[in-house]
Amino acid sequence: MRLILLVSALSLTLLSSSTxxxxxxPASGLLTIDALIDIKHPSNPVWSPDGRRVAFVWNRAGVExxxxxxxxxxxxxxxRALTRFDSGxxxxxxxxxxxxxxxxxxxxHL
Numbered sequence: 001m002r003l004i005l006l007v008s009a010l011s012l013t014l015l016s017s018s019t020x021x022x023x024x025x026p027a028s029g030l031l032t033i034d035a036l037i038d039i040k041h042p043s044n045p046v047w048s049p050d051g052r053r054v055a056f057v058w059n060r061a062g063v064e065x066x067x068x069x070x071x072x073x074x075x076x077x078x079x080r081a082l083t084r085f086d087s088g089x090x091x092x093x094x095x096x097x098x099x100x101x102x103x104x105x106x107x108x109h110l
Contacts, residue, residue, distance in 0.1 A: 037061040044091075049099035055082070057090050057104075064089040066102060 038060070045056040052072040057064050058079075065085055070077040082102060083090065092105040103110060 042067070044093050046093050046095060046102070048095050049097075055093055055095065055102040057093060059089075063087055064091075066090050066093065066104060068102070 041059040042056050043059065045054050047054055052070065054069045054071060056067055056069070056079075058067050063085060066082040067079045068082050069079045085106070088107060090104045090106050094103055095101070096103060
């Protein structure tokens with residue numbers, strides 16, 4: 001059930017991001033560099049200890065940010081950004097022991 005919810009939440013998110021990427025396409029329907037850069041790639045999902053939230057890394061044009069999806073309601077809430085980096089990556093994503101925060105490594109810092 002958790003996997004279905006995660007896949008559903010990420011699919012809805014990808015659909016909405018691909019819709020915004022389509023707005024960057026010229027009238028002829030050709031794919032532009034701007035549309036390619038706007039494609040986001042989710043990865044490294046990590047469940048919260050209580051199983052109600054999923055944190056994941058979203059890569060857009062080589063820049064990684066941490067996002068969160070709350071799955072506690074009857075339908076998944078839209079993902080929300082926990083970070084807004086302009087460059088670099090966020091690796092080794094994990095939840096704190098109490099489930100109150102998400103931790104990750106970036107530029108040699110935790």
